[in-house]
Structures are given as C-alpha cells and as structure tokens.
Amino acid sequence: MGSSTSYEVQVMQGGKWRIHAQFPPSGRDDAIDEAKTLESMPGLAGVKVVRDNYDDRTGLHREHVVYKHVPEKTVAASTPGGGASGGGGKYAHYLARAEANKSADIDFGDQLVNPPPRKTSRMGVFTKLMLVLLMSIAIAAVVVLLANNMLPYKKIAGLRLYGPTRSNIMIAITICTFLASVLISYFAFMRRDELDVPNLEIQERLKKQLEAKRQADAERARKKEIEDARQRQADEEAARAAKAAKDQADRERAEQELAALAEQQNDTEQESAEPEPEPEPEPEPEQKEEEFSNLSPVAEAQKAVLMGFFGEAVRALPPEMRKMDSYNRFGVNLFLAGAAESLGGARNLDGESIAEILASTLGIMGLKPEHAQAFAKRYEDYLLQDARYMAMFQSGRQTMGAFLDGDKETPAKLTEFLNEWNKPKAPEDPEKxxxxxxxxxxxxxxxxxxxxxxxxxxxxxxxxxxxxxxxxxxxxxxxxxxxxxxxxxxxxxxxxxxxxxxxxxxxxxxxxxxxxxxxxxxxxxxxxxxxxxxxxxxxxxxxxxxxxxxxxxxxxxxxxxxxxxxxxxxxxxxxxxxxxxxxxxxxxxxxxxxxxxxxxxxxxxxxxxxxxxxxxxxxxxxxxxxxxxxxxxxxxxxxxxxxxxxxxxxxxxxxxxxxxxxxxxxx
Missing domain, CATH: 3.30.70.1230 (Nucleotide cyclase, GGDEF domain)
Incomplete structure (x- = not known):
C-alpha cells in the first residue's frame, strides 16, 4: 500500500469550490489546460487546479494548489473590510460565513487536512427544509383555526358557510396558506448555493469538451498503433530482405563451388559422364500423384495412431505452452514429421502415405491444407538449416519408436523438447x-x-x-x-x-x-x-x-x-x-x-x-x-x-x- 496522486479541476460557484474534473498523475498539463478553458465561462467565480495526494495508510489527503485564477471583482467582493459593506451591517454575517468557507476550502499548501465530508452541508439543507415545512404547516393550521372561528355558520349572499361548502373552504385556505408559507420561508432562509443547483449549460459544455478530448486521445492512440504496425512491418520486410540476400549469396557460393568442381572433373572421362545430382530437382510429377492418392485401410489405421500420439503429447503440455507462436508451431511440425517417418518405417508405409498422414495431422494444428501438404513433402529441406531443426526431428523419431514399443508416457516428452527448442543456441567450437x-x-x-x-x-x-x-x-x-x-x-x-x-x-x-x-x-x-x-x-x-x-x-x-x-x-x-x-x-x-x-x-x-x-x-x-x-x-x-x-x-x-x-x- 502507498499513496495515490491525482489532479482536480475545481470551480467556484455560489461562493464555494466544487470539483469539476479529475485527472491521473500524468495529467497535470491537461488539468491546467482544462482550467484555462473554464476561465471565461459565465457563472464561474474562479478556477483552480489542485494536486491531491491520498495516503492509503493514514487516510489523509495532502492538497496543493498548482494553478488558480480568480477575477479581480470576485476577490474584492470577498475581501473582509473591502467595499461599502466591509464594516459589517446586515451582510456581516454572510461575509463572515463566506470567509470561513474560503478559509476551510482553499490554499492550505502542503498542510495535512481531513477534508470535511460532503454530507455535512446536505444535512444542513435538509434540516432547514424540514423546519420550513413544519413552520408552514403550523402557520396553515393557525390560519385555518382563525378562519373557522371568524366565519359564521350561516348563508351569506346565497353561499352556505356550513356543511361540505365550509369544509371545502377550509381545505382551500389550508393549501393556499401552506404554499404561501413555504415560498416565503424558502426565500427568507434558503440560499441557491445551499441547494447545490447545477449549472446545466456549463455541465453540458464540459461534457462535450470531455467527449471531444476522449475522441482526440482515441484518435492519437489509433494513429500511434498504425505507425507501430507499419514500423513492425518495415522491420519484418527488412529482415526478410536480409534473409533473402543471404540465401542468394549462399546459392551463388554453392554454384561457384559446383562450377569449380566441374572444371576439376572435366580432366577425366568418367566424371564427365556422371551427372548424379540431376534427377533430384524433378519432384513435380510425384506431387501431382500424391494430391490424388487415397490412403489404404492400413494407412488410415496408422493415421489414427499418429493423431492419438499427437493428442497425448498436447494433453501433457502445460496450459501456457499450448498457445504457441509460429516458431514453436514450426518445432512441433518437425517433431510430427520425425514421428510420421518413424511410424511409416515401422509399418512399411510408402512415402506418399506418410506425407498424406503427416499433412492430415498438421491440419489439426490449424495449418491450411495446401501449407500442410507442402510441408509434408518438403520437410527434409528444413532439416539442414539448423542443428536444432534436426534435433527436434530426431526427437520425434525416437519418441514415436518408444511409443510403438509400448511406452505410452513418452509423448509427454514434447514439453522437454520444446523447452530445449526455446533455449538460446550455444556457440560451437569451430574445430573439433x-x-x-x-x-x-x-x-x-x-x-x-x-x-x-x-x-x-x-x-x-x-x-x-x-x-x-x-x-x-x-x-x-x-x-x-x-x-x-x-x-x-x-x-x-x-x-x-x-x-x-x-x-x-x-x-x-x-x-x-x-x-x-x-x-x-x-x-x-x-x-x-x-x-x-x-x-x-x-x-x-x-x-x-x-x-x-x-x-x-x-x-x-x-x-x-x-x-x-x-x-x-x-x-x-x-x-x-x-x-x-x-x-x-x-x-x-x-x-x-x-x-x-x-x-x-x-x-x-x-x-x-x-x-x-x-x-x-x-x-x-x-x-x-x-x-x-x-x-x-x-x-x-x-x-x-x-x-x-x-x-x-x-x-x-x-x-x-x-x-x-x-x-x-x-x-
């Protein structure tokens, strides 16, 4: 527990300071700007900004005025001894009370105070209202009694002053007397500020200003978010461009090495007749063949085995690891590729069936069908990029092998493999x-x-x-x-x-x-x-x-x-x-x-x-x-x-x- 700070914009209405708006600790400048916009508004006798420090342990407030504006005429009117009424007279009581209110509400610097609760003034107003009502009832009762005694019980000018007519006359006198007494007592003993009558025009204006400020803040936040997204996109594009440039440099270096090797081998007849790598870059016919292939019943059974294996592995993951980013999903894909290859080798499945089973299992993770098919056919290309890729692939092979041998707890090792997968890569000794x-x-x-x-x-x-x-x-x-x-x-x-x-x-x-x-x-x-x-x-x-x-x-x-x-x-x-x-x-x-x-x-x-x-x-x-x-x-x-x-x-x-x-x- 500690202290909390806020900034309050207060306005003077009816001789008292009232809170107009509150701002967070970082809103000092906004609070001052808000106060300045209120200076020229009619009906306000002053504006100030107060920094309020609230201590949770003691329950005390520390208030400090950071900005204040009071028109000169208001200061002169509220100064004791100033003006025609400064010496006292019938307004001395009200001037003294206004001075007391001002001393109680403002300008105490950093002095610790316990602000009086709002309910005190409201209770005073309620008490006065009750007194006004009781006094009005008493006056109405006295007037009715006097009228009843003064009016004779006879018929005057065709009007019978007895029976129901007399009762109606008494009720009318009672109501009129009560209402007149309430109005007279109200204006005699009550002030407008004690009823805390709000200035609707000011409130509506302030409400519009606050709404406009909120909209402006939301617009600034939206623009900042768009700028941040553009910056992230630019950084990602730069990273992709750098990666593409590096890959291109690697390809060019490999081509140069192959060209040098070809020159070296041109001296012998046997080397010139042995283009071994040529058949490999033609997988297109096989891909088309796989797209239209159907799994045999045996392959369908092995597909169920792989999906059950993957389900056990996912269920063993902690809840925080189940929401994976793209890097961890890629690691799980390699893990499944190793498991699928191990399963296919153990059950004598052909390459097409293994790729189809792997693609179907990857679809469970939300991978699009075309992406799953592409990964299932090309995952071997990824294995040579990083030692961790091959390690995750081999982990899948070993885990599936143990699973087929009867160890049903081994899929839970996926948690350990992912923890190892996310560790920073340690520098390797370049020579060993x-x-x-x-x-x-x-x-x-x-x-x-x-x-x-x-x-x-x-x-x-x-x-x-x-x-x-x-x-x-x-x-x-x-x-x-x-x-x-x-x-x-x-x-x-x-x-x-x-x-x-x-x-x-x-x-x-x-x-x-x-x-x-x-x-x-x-x-x-x-x-x-x-x-x-x-x-x-x-x-x-x-x-x-x-x-x-x-x-x-x-x-x-x-x-x-x-x-x-x-x-x-x-x-x-x-x-x-x-x-x-x-x-x-x-x-x-x-x-x-x-x-x-x-x-x-x-x-x-x-x-x-x-x-x-x-x-x-x-x-x-x-x-x-x-x-x-x-x-x-x-x-x-x-x-x-x-x-x-x-x-x-x-x-x-x-x-x-x-x-x-x-x-x-x-x-």
Missing amino acids: EVVVMFTDIVGSTAMTHEKGNLAAQEVVRAHNRVVRDALSKTGGLEIKHTGDGIMASFQKVADSLLATQQMQMMIEMHNQQTPDIPLKVKIGINAGRVVMEEKDLYGVTVQMAARIVDKAKADQIFVSDTVYGMAKGGSWRFVRRGPYYLKGIDGPAYLQELVWDDKVDTATVEAAARAERPQLEQLYTAASGLPLPGQAAPQAEAPAAQAATAAPVAVQAPAAAQPAQVPPRAS
Whole structure:
C-alpha cells in the first residue's frame, strides 16, 4: 500500500469550490489546460487546479494548489473590510460565513487536512427544509383555526358557510396558506448555493469538451498503433530482405563451388559422364500423384495412431505452452514429421502415405491444407538449416519408436523438447574431433533412365528413412544431403560402425520387401579434426571420407586406417582392401572393409580381396605414375596409356540443395 496522486479541476460557484474534473498523475498539463478553458465561462467565480495526494495508510489527503485564477471583482467582493459593506451591517454575517468557507476550502499548501465530508452541508439543507415545512404547516393550521372561528355558520349572499361548502373552504385556505408559507420561508432562509443547483449549460459544455478530448486521445492512440504496425512491418520486410540476400549469396557460393568442381572433373572421362545430382530437382510429377492418392485401410489405421500420439503429447503440455507462436508451431511440425517417418518405417508405409498422414495431422494444428501438404513433402529441406531443426526431428523419431514399443508416457516428452527448442543456441567450437560418414546410392542415374523419376525419388526417400532412423538410434548428426547420399557425423567410432551396420541390414530388409525397386548403398567413414562453419564440415578429414566412399562398391562399408585403429578391441570384423590411389596421400592407401553381414564368412571376403588386389595395383600404378613399394618403376608410356581409362574418380560431396524459407523466432 502507498499513496495515490491525482489532479482536480475545481470551480467556484455560489461562493464555494466544487470539483469539476479529475485527472491521473500524468495529467497535470491537461488539468491546467482544462482550467484555462473554464476561465471565461459565465457563472464561474474562479478556477483552480489542485494536486491531491491520498495516503492509503493514514487516510489523509495532502492538497496543493498548482494553478488558480480568480477575477479581480470576485476577490474584492470577498475581501473582509473591502467595499461599502466591509464594516459589517446586515451582510456581516454572510461575509463572515463566506470567509470561513474560503478559509476551510482553499490554499492550505502542503498542510495535512481531513477534508470535511460532503454530507455535512446536505444535512444542513435538509434540516432547514424540514423546519420550513413544519413552520408552514403550523402557520396553515393557525390560519385555518382563525378562519373557522371568524366565519359564521350561516348563508351569506346565497353561499352556505356550513356543511361540505365550509369544509371545502377550509381545505382551500389550508393549501393556499401552506404554499404561501413555504415560498416565503424558502426565500427568507434558503440560499441557491445551499441547494447545490447545477449549472446545466456549463455541465453540458464540459461534457462535450470531455467527449471531444476522449475522441482526440482515441484518435492519437489509433494513429500511434498504425505507425507501430507499419514500423513492425518495415522491420519484418527488412529482415526478410536480409534473409533473402543471404540465401542468394549462399546459392551463388554453392554454384561457384559446383562450377569449380566441374572444371576439376572435366580432366577425366568418367566424371564427365556422371551427372548424379540431376534427377533430384524433378519432384513435380510425384506431387501431382500424391494430391490424388487415397490412403489404404492400413494407412488410415496408422493415421489414427499418429493423431492419438499427437493428442497425448498436447494433453501433457502445460496450459501456457499450448498457445504457441509460429516458431514453436514450426518445432512441433518437425517433431510430427520425425514421428510420421518413424511410424511409416515401422509399418512399411510408402512415402506418399506418410506425407498424406503427416499433412492430415498438421491440419489439426490449424495449418491450411495446401501449407500442410507442402510441408509434408518438403520437410527434409528444413532439416539442414539448423542443428536444432534436426534435433527436434530426431526427437520425434525416437519418441514415436518408444511409443510403438509400448511406452505410452513418452509423448509427454514434447514439453522437454520444446523447452530445449526455446533455449538460446550455444556457440560451437569451430574445430573439433569427429567421425565423418558419407553414404552414396549406387546406380541412381541408371535407375532414373530405366524406371523414371518417380521410382528414383522413391529410392531416395527409402534411403533417407533408413539412414535417419539409424542416426537417431546411435546419436549421429545429419550434416547435409548430398543429392544421392547423406553426410553425417558421430562423436564415437563405435557409434558410426553400429549405425552403418544397421543401415545395411535395414536396406537388405527393404530390398526383400520391394524387389522391383532395389536400393544399393555404399558407405565410407573417416575420423579426424574438422572445421564447423555455417552448419557444414570442412577439412582434410571430410575430403578423405568422400574419397573413401568412392572406392567402396554396393553393400560395402569402407573405413580409414584411423577408424580401424580406434575400433580395435571390439567385436567388429574387418578385411584389408587395396591398394588405392587417394589424392592427398603419399603412397598406396589401404582401407578396411567392415563385414556387417553375419551370414558372410570373413574368409570368403578375404579371398575376394586377394583376388582383386593385382587389378588394384595396376590401377594405382597407372593413376599415380609411381611403382608400388618393392616393385620396379614401370615404363613411361604405361601410366599415360592406362591413365585415361583406369583413373579412379575422386568424388567430392556436392553442396546441399538450398532449403526453403522458414519462419523467424520470436524474440
């Protein structure tokens, strides 16, 4: 509890100050302006502005006059001893009372006073009115008695002064006497100011002024709101323009890198005949196909599962988190995308059904159908923009996996994921030790020519589901999509080996279920120090991982000697492969193949490696122009003759496709 301050505009009417209007603590200037507008109004003997401080604890008012205007004639008339009547006379009593009222009402500065309650003057007026009425009744009674005694009981001039006529005469005398007595007593004892008669003209005028002021304030507030909205819109447009400029710069840089890579690869015939990224940017036919597709009964059942899962997650949210801004809704969309992909992989649903189920679930959140369909088909583009986007997506995958395994409480983890989603992004060390993995779809270009874009795109989607499911289970982090593969990183070598084993096993199961559209993938792994910049990895470690995957064949997992040395002591089975010519490495490079299939005997793989070794030695000699250690130097013509046909292709991961625009965070 404390004190409250207000400003009062008071006007003098009938010798007393009365409150005309009140203003808040910030309305001092408005109160003074209001007082100045009242100075010239007729019927007012003075105007002043009083600052009123009210103490809640003591119940006392502290009043201070901040502005006052009283005409000179009013001051002279109210000054004791001034004018003709200053010495007293019959007006001395009224002058003394006016002076007392003035002293009681105004100009006490900062002195603490208890203002007299308004009811005191009203009680005085009421008492006088009662006295006037009683006196009038008494006078009327006396007059009636006198008239009754004076009038004889006989007939005068045809008028009978007895019976009903006499009663009517007495009643008329009573009423007339009472009314005359009331009027005379009123004008004798009552003053106009004591009845507090309002000046209707002034009140109407003041009411119009207050209404005009309120309208002006409302108009100013509306204009300010419009200006603020325009300013916000301008800021948002500037932010969008800056984002668009940054995206354009990223696209131009990616195009320059691709152009430089193309120039480098033009020196070999095999590179010029391998336009791998070309089939991907043609999803239009599939989109049209999906728009007219209908869900099967099995897919409809899984749609109900996803909606039930989402309902449990929303019910577990605190009330304050259910009203989401656009940034949190986007995070929930990514969470549902991961859950839908995990559900589709577990129930063997095709990509079209998964997209349709996801779009239907997003519609529950109020997303327009066309926006829901677009997100369901393009959500993969968002995953590479920020590590938090991929983390939320993987959270949805893991949560749905646990939900399908029987853990019905796991949807409630959405609250934890949203809390993590809203935390400020911590700065990352630009350079650190990681394990880098590349996957590459084998024969994607040939499949596009043979079976069309739709089949090739379905293969890419199956590859993405398999790889991301394994990454979510082993703690891997997807860095980018390379067109026909995925680049990912791990913190531990054991996690990378386990993830790649799971990938190849799941791919084998996929091929058994859909033999008409087979998926063949090769994988390369390297470990070392990398530089993290703009959500990507750079450095020699990344380049070597890309060259290692190029040496592998379908269904193979190749790792570097660094990874092999860090994996010793485990239950992994490795077979030495090589020699290979790898750009940036002096001498022949020997790689290790991870034997992931338990049905395959390691001795069989070793025999195949020995049988392949003479051919690899010839290719190394032709590509490097140097003999293997312990061998004589080849003839000068041999390398040149064989290089054109046997040079290995150094495949570098192409830049990721630019993702679509995403909504900004609320600050």
